[in-house]
Amino acid sequence: MIKPRTPPGVMELLPRDQIAFQQMLDTIRRNFERFGFLPIETPVFELSEVLLTKSGGETERQVYFVQSTGALSNAAESGSAVPELALRFDLTVPLARYVAEHEHELSFPFRRYQMQRVYRGERAQRGRFREFYQCDIDVIGKDALSVRYDAELPAVIHAVFSELAIGKFTIQLNNRRLMRGFFESLGVRDPQLQTGVLREVDKLDKRGAEHVRETLAGEGFSLAADVVARILDFVQVRSSGHDDALARLAALGQGSDELSRGVAELREVLDLVKSLGVPETHYALNFSIARGLDYYTGTVYETTLDDFPQIGSICSGGRYENLASHYTKSKLPGVGISIGLTRLFWQLREAGLVDTAESSVDVLVSQMDEERLPTYLAIASELRAGGLNVEVQLEPRKLARQFQYADRAGIRFVVIVGEDEEARGVVSVKDLRRAEQFEVARPDLARTLRVELEQARAMRVRMEGDSA
Amino acid sequence: MIKPRTPPGVMELLPRDQIAFQQMLDTIRRNFERFGFLPIETPVFELSEVLLTKSGGETERQVYFVQSTGALSNAAESGSAVPELALRFDLTVPLARYVAEHEHELSFPFRRYQMQRVYRGERAQRGRFREFYQCDIDVIGKDALSVRYDAELPAVIHAVFSELAIGKFTIQLNNRRLMRGFFESLGVRDPQLQTGVLREVDKLDKRGAEHVRETLAGEGFSLAADVVARILDFVQVRSSGHDDALARLAALGQGSDELSRGVAELREVLDLVKSLGVPETHYALNFSIARGLDYYTGTVYETTLDDFPQIGSICSGGRYENLASHYTKSKLPGVGISIGLTRLFWQLREAGLVDTAESSVDVLVSQMDEERLPTYLAIASELRAGGLNVEVQLEPRKLARQFQYADRAGIRFVVIVGEDEEARGVVSVKDLRRAEQFEVARPDLARTLRVELEQARAMRVRMEGDSA
Numbered sequence: 015m016i017k018p019r020t021p022p023g024v025m026e027l028l029p030r031d032q033i034a035f036q037q038m039l040d041t042i043r044r045n046f047e048r049f050g051f052l053p054i055e056t057p058v059f060e061l062s063e064v065l066l067t068k069s070g071g072e073t074e075r076q077v078y079f080v081q082s083t084g085a086l087s088n089a090a091e092s093g094s095a096v097p098e099l100a101l102r103f104d105l106t107v108p109l110a111r112y113v114a115e116h117e118h119e120l121s122f123p124f125r126r127y128q129m130q131r132v133y134r135g136e137r138a139q140r141g142r143f144r145e146f147y148q149c150d151i152d153v154i155g156k157d158a159l160s161v162r163y164d165a166e167l168p169a170v171i172h173a174v175f176s177e178l179a180i181g182k183f184t185i186q187l188n189n190r191r192l193m194r195g196f197f198e199s200l201g202v203r204d205p206q207l208q209t210g211v212l213r214e215v216d217k218l219d220k221r222g223a224e225h226v227r228e229t230l231a232g233e234g235f236s237l238a239a240d241v242v243a244r245i246l247d248f249v250q251v252r253s254s255g256h257d258d259a260l261a262r263l264a265a266l267g268q269g270s271d272e273l274s275r276g277v278a279e280l281r282e283v284l285d286l287v288k289s290l291g292v293p294e295t296h297y298a299l300n301f302s303i304a305r306g307l308d309y310y311t312g313t314v315y316e317t318t319l320d321d322f323p324q325i326g327s328i329c330s331g332g333r334y335e336n337l338a339s340h341y342t343k344s345k346l347p348g349v350g351i352s353i354g355l356t357r358l359f360w361q362l363r364e365a366g367l368v369d370t371a372e373s374s375v376d377v378l379v380s381q382m383d384e385e386r387l388p389t390y391l392a393i394a395s396e397l398r399a400g401g402l403n404v405e406v407q408l409e410p411r412k413l414a415r416q417f418q419y420a421d422r423a424g425i426r427f428v429v430i431v432g433e434d435e436e437a438r439g440v441v442s443v444k445d446l447r448r449a450e451q452f453e454v455a456r457p458d459l460a461r462t463l464r465v466e467l468e469q470a471r472a473m474r475v476r477m478e479g480d481s482a
Numbered sequence: 483m484i485k486p487r488t489p490p491g492v493m494e495l496l497p498r499d500q501i502a503f504q505q506m507l508d509t510i511r512r513n514f515e516r517f518g519f520l521p522i523e524t525p526v527f528e529l530s531e532v533l534l535t536k537s538g539g540e541t542e543r544q545v546y547f548v549q550s551t552g553a554l555s556n557a558a559e560s561g562s563a564v565p566e567l568a569l570r571f572d573l574t575v576p577l578a579r580y581v582a583e584h585e586h587e588l589s590f591p592f593r594r595y596q597m598q599r600v601y602r603g604e605r606a607q608r609g610r611f612r613e614f615y616q617c618d619i620d621v622i623g624k625d626a627l628s629v630r631y632d633a634e635l636p637a638v639i640h641a642v643f644s645e646l647a648i649g650k651f652t653i654q655l656n657n658r659r660l661m662r663g664f665f666e667s668l669g670v671r672d673p674q675l676q677t678g679v680l681r682e683v684d685k686l687d688k689r690g691a692e693h694v695r696e697t698l699a700g701e702g703f704s705l706a707a708d709v710v711a712r713i714l715d716f717v718q719v720r721s722s723g724h725d726d727a728l729a730r731l732a733a734l735g736q737g738s739d740e741l742s743r744g745v746a747e748l749r750e751v752l753d754l755v756k757s758l759g760v761p762e763t764h765y766a767l768n769f770s771i772a773r774g775l776d777y778y779t780g781t782v783y784e785t786t787l788d789d790f791p792q793i794g795s796i797c798s799g800g801r802y803e804n805l806a807s808h809y810t811k812s813k814l815p816g817v818g819i820s821i822g823l824t825r826l827f828w829q830l831r832e833a834g835l836v837d838t839a840e841s842s843v844d845v846l847v848s849q850m851d852e853e854r855l856p857t858y859l860a861i862a863s864e865l866r867a868g869g870l871n872v873e874v875q876l877e878p879r880k881l882a883r884q885f886q887y888a889d890r891a892g893i894r895f896v897v898i899v900g901e902d903e904e905a906r907g908v909v910s911v912k913d914l915r916r917a918e919q920f921e922v923a924r925p926d927l928a929r930t931l932r933v934e935l936e937q938a939r940a941m942r943v944r945m946e947g948d949s950a
Contacts, residue, residue, distance in 0.1 A: 018583040018809035021529050021567055026580070028587055029520035029594070036521050048866045050843045050873030052497035053504050057613050058526060058569075058599065061489050080546050080569065082603030099489055101526075101548065112494070115486040119496055121891060125873070126497070131526065135550030145525050162855075162876040173866070289856035291863040341486035375518045387630075388757035395759040398516045398641070405518030405593070408630040423589060 023136060023144030025356050030370040030424065035359055038178060039129060042149045042353060045173040046127040049166060051151050054126050056108040058133075059099040064111055066100065067340040076134040077103055101133035105150045105352070106337075113154055114341030122156040123163065131356075141364075143356050152350030154337055159347045161279045164313040164333055165286030167351050171317055171329050172292045174353070180367055182320040183328070185292075186300035187283065189313050190332070192266070192276025193304065196248055199269025200241050209308055210235065215249050216304040223250070253299040259284055262299055276312075283313055311335045315351060325361050329353045373424035374403055376467060380416045381407035382432045389431060393441065393456070397429075400460025402467075421446050427463055491604060491612030493824050498838040498892065503827055506646060507597060510617045510821065513641045514595040517634060519619050522594050524576040526601075527567040532579055534568065535808040544602040545571055569601035573618045573820070574805075581622055582809030590624040591631065599824075609832075611824050620818030622805055627815045629747045632781040632801055633754030635819050639785055639797050640760045642821070648835055650788040651796070653760075654768035655751065657781050658800070660734070660744025661772065664716055667737025668709050677776055678703065683717050684772040691718070721767040727752055730767055744780075751781055779803045783819060793829050797821045841892035842871055844935055848884045849875035850900045857899060861909065861924070865897075868928025870935075889914050895931055 020026050027035055047053075059080045066077065080099040102108050105128045113124060129149040136142045151170060153163045168185045175183050190212070197208050214229050223246055229235065230242045237245075253259035263281055268274045280299070287297055305314045312333035319325055331351030338346050362368050377397055379390045387408070394404045405425070407416050413430075420428050430442040441459055444451045445466070454462050488494050495503055515521075527548045534545065548567040570576050573596050581592060597617040604610045619638060621631045636653045643651050658680065665676050682697050691714055697703065698710045705713075721727035731749055736742045748767070755765055773782045780801035787793055799819030806814050830836050845865055847858045855876070862872045873893070875884050881898075888896050898910040909927055912919045913934070922930050 015811070016532055016535060016808055018532060018579045018806070019529065020525055020579075020583075021527060024525040026524060027522070028584060029522060032521045032523060047842050047871045050846075050871060052842060053500045054495070054497060055500060056494060057488055057492040058601075059489060059613075061487065064484055064486060067484060075551055078548050078550050078567075080548055081565075082546050083543055084603065097549075099546075111486045111488075115488070116496060121887060123877075133526075135552065145527075160877050166874075166876075169863075286855070286859060289859040291860065338486070340484055343483070374515050374520060378518075387754070391754060391757040392759065395637075403515045403518060406634075408634075409628050419589060 021144075022138045023142065025143055025146070025360060030373070031363070031368070033372070033374050034368050034370045035355075036374075038355060038359065039147070039149070041177050042174055042355070043127070043129060045170060045177060046129075046149075046151055048173060049125075049151075049170050051125045051127040051170075054109075054112060054128050055130060056102065056105075056112055056128070058131075059101055060108060060111065062096050062098060062100045064341075065102065065107060066096075067107075076136060077101070078133050078135055102130075103134050104132050105130060105148050106152075106350075109150070109152060109154075110338035110346075111341055113346060114338040114344075117342060117344060122154065123159055124154045125151070126154075127151045129355075141357065141360060143360075146354060146356035149353040149355050150350060152337075152348050154346050154348040157345050157347075159349065161282055161312065161333075162286055164279070164349050165283045165290065167315065167331065167349060168283075168287045168297055169290040169292050171315070171351060172296055175317065175329070180319065180362055181322065183296065183317055184320060185297040185329075186303050186316045186318065187280065187297060187313065188299065188301055188303040189276045189280045189283075190304065190310055191272055191312050192280055193301070195270045195273025195276050196266065197245070199273055200244060202237065202241065207235070211237075211245065212304040215245070215302055218249055218302040249302040251299060251301040256284065256288055256294040259297075259299045279312060305330065305332055309334050313349065322361075322365060325358075325365075328358050371424055372426075375405050375423065375425045376402045377404045377427045377429055377463060378416065378420045378423075378425045379404060379406045379429045379431075380413060380420075381410060382413065382430060384410050386431060386436065389436060393429060393431065393459070396456075397460050397463070401464055402460060417444065417446070426467070429459070489612075490606045491610065493611055493614070493828060498841070499831070499836070501840070501842050502836050502838045503823075504842075506823060506827065507615070507617070509645050510642055510823070511595070511597060513638060513645060514597075514617075514619055516641060517593075517619075517638050519593045519595040522577075522580060522596050523598060524570065524573075524580055524596070526599075527569055528576060528579065530564050530566060530568045532809075533570065533575060534564075535575075544604060545569070546601050546603055570598075571602050572600050573598065573616050574620075574818070577618070577620060577622075578806035578814075579809060581814060582806040582812075585810060585812060590622065591627055592622045593619070594622075595619045597823075609825065609828055611828075614822060614824035617821040617823050618818060620805075620816050622814050622816040625813050625815075627817065629750055629780070629801075630754055632747070632817050633751045633758065635783065635799065635817060636751075636755045636765055637758035637760050639783070639819060640764055643785065643797070648787065648830055649790065651764065651785055652788060653765040653797075654771050654784045654786065655748065655765060655781065656767065656769055656771040657744045657748045657751075658772065658778055659740055659780050660748055661769070663738045663741025663744050664734065665713070667741055668712060670705065670709065675703070679705075679713065680772040683713070683770055686717055686770040717770040719767060719769040724752065724756055724762040727765075727767045747780060773798065773800055777802050781817065790829075790833060793826075793833075796826050839892055840894075843873050843891065843893045844870045845872045845895045845897055845931060846884065846888045846891075846893045847872060847874045847897045847899075848881060849878060850881065850898060852878050854899065854904065857904060861897060861899065861927070864924075865928050865931070869932055870928060885912065885914070894935070897927070 078101040079097040081097045131145050132148050133145055136144050171185050194208050197211060202208060214226050218226055227242055227246055230237045231239060251262055253262050263277050266277055303314055303316050310332035314332035315330060316327035317329040318327060329351055333349040335347055336345055337348050379394050390406055394406045397404045417428055426447050428444040435441055439456055440453045441456055442451060442453050546569040547565040549565045599613050600616050601613055604612050639653050662676050665679060670676060682694050686694055695710055695714055698705050699707060719730055721730050731745050734745055771782055771784050778800035782800035783798055784795035785797040786795060797819055801817040803815055804813055805816050847862050849858060858874050862874045865872045885896060894915050896912040903909055907924055908921045909924055910919060910921050
């Protein structure tokens with residue numbers, strides 16, 4: 015007998031949690047599609063040679079390699095080094111490979127969404143996952159891509175998290191060009207040095223202002239005290255409302271071309287975000303947002319839950335210069351965001367914010383008399399044709415236990431038909447949510463239950479909208 | 483520069499095909515849920531020790547092993563044999579592990595669906611995939627599971643393939659107990675010998691009756707000529723309609739207990755399938771269906787497309803005695819079916835049966851005047867709030883090229899607003915499907931387009947229903 019267990023570092027859910035997780039995936043996908051993004055899926059493994067174009071980075075040390083049984087024994091004999099296949103560690107490298115491979119079959123700007131699992135050999139740790147979902151959207155241009163596309167993504171983020179209804183959130187915006195321009199205006203001109211400063215500044219929320227001040231004034235950077243002071247003032251900027259954001263941009267002046275360009279980009283993004291109907295309570299400038307990756311060159315985004323800042327960013331991304339330089343000579347600038355849903359779900363569940371009250375099953379057709387089973391099956395078929403998810407009690411069991419099962423499983427309605435109901439052409443329905451029972455003519459059953467369920471759903475969406 | 487390419491043996495789709503594929507996945511999932519099945523997902527890799535409980539089978543030779551970078555170098559040093567992790571090669575072994583692991587947290591009968599990719603190191607060959615989707619449902623009982631559950635699965639198959647609308651299909655039913663009982667009544671009593679005969683009979687469609695006759699009469703089996711003749715008569719039974727199926731079962735008589743029991747099971751399944759509303763044109767007895775796996779013990783299913791028999795079975799499964807004997811002492815009988823969607827999609831596309839006409843994007847809001855961009859974005863937001871999938875033309879481009887883009891992308895509606903329209907509070911809509919243009923008041927736009935799209939969808943479902 016082998017002990018049944020999963021490998022460490024994966025999140026496997028029981029059905030009730032899986033239903034809640036699936037609803038989140040569906041909500042994200044629906045909103046990605048609302049904004050005209052097209053689906054793609056890539057294989058879980060890529061050729062190692064294609065996937066691992068950069069050598070020796072942190073990510074590469076975390077890669078999982080894949081070998082078939084045959085390849086495994088060959089490798090053991092030949093002592094060959096790197097296996098042919100490796101599991102994807104994000105969705106960006108596969109996207110770069112996909113766009114470069116299918117460049118001549120795609121329309122640009124190419125708007126794609128992708129929601130698949132990725133793999134990283136992380137150290138095993140609570141809340142760290144080796145397998146997790148990423149839900150990504152990107153817009154890829156050929157040669158050029160207007161900054162206007164940077165404004166759509168906050169609108170997508172707003173739509174997704176409003177509907178997920180996990181509490182108030184703020185989309186934090188910044189622009190790396192603006193930051194570099196600001197550093198330049200202070201005389202910090204070396205791009206390497208700028209990158210170093212950006213990395214330190216990005217730690218502001220985690221380490222605090224004093225730590226960042228000491229680091230920038232210390233040996234590695236050796237910046238003058240007044241320069242450090244101005245940087246620290248700058249990165250503590252947070253806007254409050256649309257006009258305040260514009261005023262803070264205007265206050266930056268025109269210290270350098272790069273600064274002016276960054277300011278202009280961010281202003282255009284803010285104005286279009288407003289045109290797209292995102293409420294100004296839901297976005298703000300935050301000049302400390304730099305994103306760790308040097309990959310980003312313009313707009314950057316992070317999204318935080320106002321009441322759960324300790325969760326950190328729940329949706330991040332930004333603008334990059336060139337997606338696929340390892341695979342094609344074409345210049346492919348883009349902008350994208352990513353939601354790490356597995357970790358987010360885990361954190362929400364820890365915080366008690368995941369609602370697992372409801373089953374995906376709407377109705378249990380109970381079994382009162384065994385000989386009436388054909389009737390029960392026919393009723394189930396009628397309900398399914400009417401768009402309801404239905405389970406039938408196929409084996410005899412005490413009625414009380416059938417109710418108990420439905421209640422525990424989160425099934426809202428139990429349909430009951432005995433001799434009397436069948437003779438009168440009606441069915442009894444027990445509504446377990448409202449704890450009440452009613453009768454309805456059999457031809458009206460599907461419509462009646464569907465109306466009840468749709469009202470409950472509409473009410474829930476309204477309440478969640480109010481709270482967000 | 484590295485040549486961007488996928489590993490051999492995977493199916494990667496362009497967005498139009500991916501949309502069609504995603505619609506099939508959604509249809510399958512919706513119908514699985516209609517019948518009260520609950521979702522689960524398992525990790526892509528399992529512990530090798532847990533996954534590979536049987537030693538040395540065909541499947542095991544096709545397994546992909548997974549190693550993190552660290553584990554890889556350790557293994558190279560220590561020369562250790564089997565890596566710790568392996569990719570799942572089906573969804574049945576992970577289900578067995580899941581049910582055994584979570585036995586005390588699940589309600590039985592446990593009705594689960596699972597739609598994920600599985601991995602097999604197949605020989606590279608056209609139409610053979612190393613990564614492919616399986617869409618599975620199973621009902622697992624504890625200690626016992628009524629044969630009534632066997633009747634639900636044909637109803638699910640009927641619902642799924644009617645809605646997929648890929649042509650006429652027939653669900654072929656048989657029962658391995660009935661077959662063993664029949665062999666017994668002919669004096670073929672040894673279970674090993676019966677298993678061998680079942681395997682040969684299963685090849686009837688592929689190899690033909692003469693090949694099977696020769697094999698059974700030949701050295702390996704040495705069955706008497708009259709026994710072989712009666713077996714061949716038996717396995718050629720195909721019923722036509724419900725009453726004919728019952729008559730053919732009645733004609734088998736009561737040659738042995740096992741035969742009687744198999745007949746009774748199959749009769750009950752047929753009667754409940756009828757009660758569930760499956761039209762009798764869509765199911766039939768086929769006594770040559772044995773399924774290769776010895777795993778199955780009772781009811782077995784295969785489903786074939788009437789006009790494309792060469793595609794083989796598009797949905798198969800059956801009843802088994804005990805799901806998880808390697809992981810638990812509990813007896814867990816079950817019944818299940820599986821759709822290999824990647825291969826099916828590939829075959830349907832080869833046969834020209836995949837409809838990629840329609841984008842997931844419903845509307846393109848075109849750009850006539852750049853200064854009206856805030857209006858275009860506001861219209862897009864209104865349409866999205868009304869449930870439509872909308873792309874906005876963000877960069878200036880000739881209107882003719884915007885129409886061309888929408889047409890090629892399969893986007894049905896293009897919304898046009900210039901100075902005149904804006905002044906009158908209307909929008910022009912070009913319907914590319916019907917090649918006509920109309921005007922509508924802006925507040926009515928979302929509702930008008932949604933009604934058009936819903937009518938088109940309803941019409942398509944009706945037409946597909948008629949053809950199936």
